[in-house]
Amino acid sequence: MCAGLVAVVVNEPDIVGVSRHHGHKAGAGKACRSDRIIVAYGMDALDSFTKTFLTATALGKLPATTVTRHARVLRGCAGDRDEVAVVARCQSRQHRRNVFMLTRNRLVVTGESAVLRRVSLHLNAELHQLADVTWTPEPSRTGVQLGLTAIDGVRENFWVRLAGAAEMWRLDEALKQAFRTPWGVIQPAVAAPVAGVKVATGVKAPLPELRLA
Numbered sequence: 001m002c003a004g005l006v007a008v009v010v011n012e013p014d015i016v017g018v019s020r021h022h023g024h025k026a027g028a029g030k031a032c033r034s035d036r037i038i039v040a041y042g043m044d045a046l047d048s049f050t051k052t053f054l055t056a057t058a059l060g061k062l063p064a065t066t067v068t069r070h071a072r073v074l075r076g077c078a079g080d081r082d083e084v085a086v087v088a089r090c091q092s093r094q095h096r097r098n099v100f101m102l103t104r105n106r107l108v109v110t111g112e113s114a115v116l117r118r119v120s121l122h123l124n125a126e127l128h129q130l131a132d133v134t135w136t137p138e139p140s141r142t143g144v145q146l147g148l149t150a151i152d153g154v155r156e157n158f159w160v161r162l163a164g165a166a167e168m169w170r171l172d173e174a175l176k177q178a179f180r181t182p183w184g185v186i187q188p189a190v191a192a193p194v195a196g197v198k199v200a201t202g203v204k205a206p207l208p209e210l211r212l213a
Contacts, residue, residue, distance in 0.1 A: 056189035083188035
């Protein structure tokens with residue numbers, strides 16, 4: 001672990017997110033590598049974006065190095081109050097290494113160069129700025145074909161790769177709420193319950209293991 005960091009650790013192998021100091025807000029932009037996942041389960045000190053972003057990346061099983069590289073740009077687009085529904089890897093004609101993020105208010109896609117792995121912003125739009133949004137879930141490939149027209153009139157097409165069938169249908173439902181349901185509300189990512197932890201009504205569940213560096 002990086003010195004001076006506090007993390008909530010659960011048994012997932014691929015995602016890293018950290019808080020800088022115990023009891024303070026933190027962004028996922030500064031993350032360190034770890035042999036285990038650090039997610040936002042029970043971490044009330046984190047802002048809305050960070051809690052839901054870390055949960056969404058854990059559910060999406062994105063590699064820790066990918067999350068670390070793209071987090072700063074994604075957070076800069078959404079701000080600290082927006083809530084993240086889905087984060088996934090995707091492809092476009094311009095980039096094969098894209099990251100797709102859908103929040104309650106925005107759709108953001110970042111790209112990554114092949115050699116130097118430099119991250120750039122490909123698309124950043126509020127949901128109401130997008131038109132002619134179409135998508136087709138493909139269960140056999142565990143992904144979604146997504147097409148949309150941005151505010152500048154450019155037609156974009158993405159292949160969004162999901163971690164499993166549950167994530168694919170969760171994205172499908174989020175897109176329905178965003179673009180097909182009047183007054184629809186996109187549900188943010190929610191961490192799966194920790195095995196063996198029972199939560200009584202009005203009683204807060206204990207945190208998973210804390211590791212202090």
